[in-house]
Amino acid sequence: MPVALFLALGQIGDPAFRRPLLIGVLGAALALGLLIWGAVEAAAWAAAGDAAWLSWLAQAAGGAVGLLLAWWLFLPVAAAIASQLVEPVARAVERRYYPGLPPPRGASVAAQAAFGLRFGLRLLLIQILLLPLFFIPLVGFVLALLVSAHALGAGMVTQTALLRMTMPEARAAWRRQRLSGWVLGLLLALMALVPILNLLVPVLGTAAAVHLLHRSGGS
Template sequence: MISAWLLALAQLSDPRLRRPLLLGLGAATALFLALIVGGSWLVASAASGGGWLERVVDALGAIASVAVAVLLFGPATLLVAGLLLEDVAAAVEARHYPGLPPARVSGLGEQLVAGLRLGGRLLALTLLALPVALLLPGFGWAVWLAVAAYAYARDYAELAALRRMDLAAVRAWRRRHRLTLFLAGLPAALLALVPVANLLVPVLGAAAFTYLAIRLGPAPRPARAAP
């Protein structure tokens, strides 16, 4: 689990990742700025009724808007990851698993639909945990982190594994490795909370879970290099 993220980090300098990395950074930046604008509107709308919530919003100011944007950034990254997955996965496989047979390559429309579907599921879970995170500092953020880690693990793993398994096999695989995948989702959830670092989540998440899908799945492992 840790090794998958370390390998993903180490591969950021790979020339084969340059294009998806630049596209991912650009798209994630645009989405994050849009979420800050949307978060400002959402916070202002929630406080329009007056009372204690309005006083809290007045006290927090822009911090509340940024917090909402950070918490909603996760679902947006799945759309970006869905569009970048093929390029990222191809780079991971070329570097670590060059002997694998060709994977099933999905079209742009299929990638977009998958990203929207999985992003929508993560958005629903995030919105359920959002009031707890905002109203109960500490405990609420721990709840959000657990929910986000579960959602990242489920959705990134599905995006990556569907390249080499059918849906029934992917679901059985997820159940068999649910704890490992959940733990692998924690770095994604934590990175999503860190401004600037969260822009790397789409590429790093796609790379880390591609590695896990191959290492834990039915595909053969690469041969070890001789010492």
């Protein structure tokens, strides 16, 4: 499975990757920038009427909390946005590595868009629900990472499979690729923890999922 990710990394400079990458990053940055701003403003409101230094401290704490949340929630927000732009990435991978494929006849555009939105929202909800695990040293972080890896792998593989499969077929493809897909999700989840590198995760995940499906004969 790492081969699929290495192949995706080797194509990261492809022009077809730029638009989904840019839109995903800008959209997520805007949403999470608003989150940080909201956290600072909420802290300032809570400290209104207190001494100036206490108000400043509250705003700094609010900003720190907002920044932490933005770091943890960046991936699902970016994934939800980029999931609406999976096709150009997948087509670029297929043109380069699998030129003999027949024209795709997958799920409808509406079904693909709906799944992408559900995938992003589900991942966002999971990331939020996993936040309390960070209060359990080490074990909590590992558990959160493993759960995120499964959700991320399942979403990426299924979303990509829908380009050439119906929904039942895409779900069956995920079941066949569950282990490899989970490993892919784990690698992507680890990448998502690294600033700057996390910007590439939605696009790399899509490209790697294409390789995973085609190299296994799953599509």
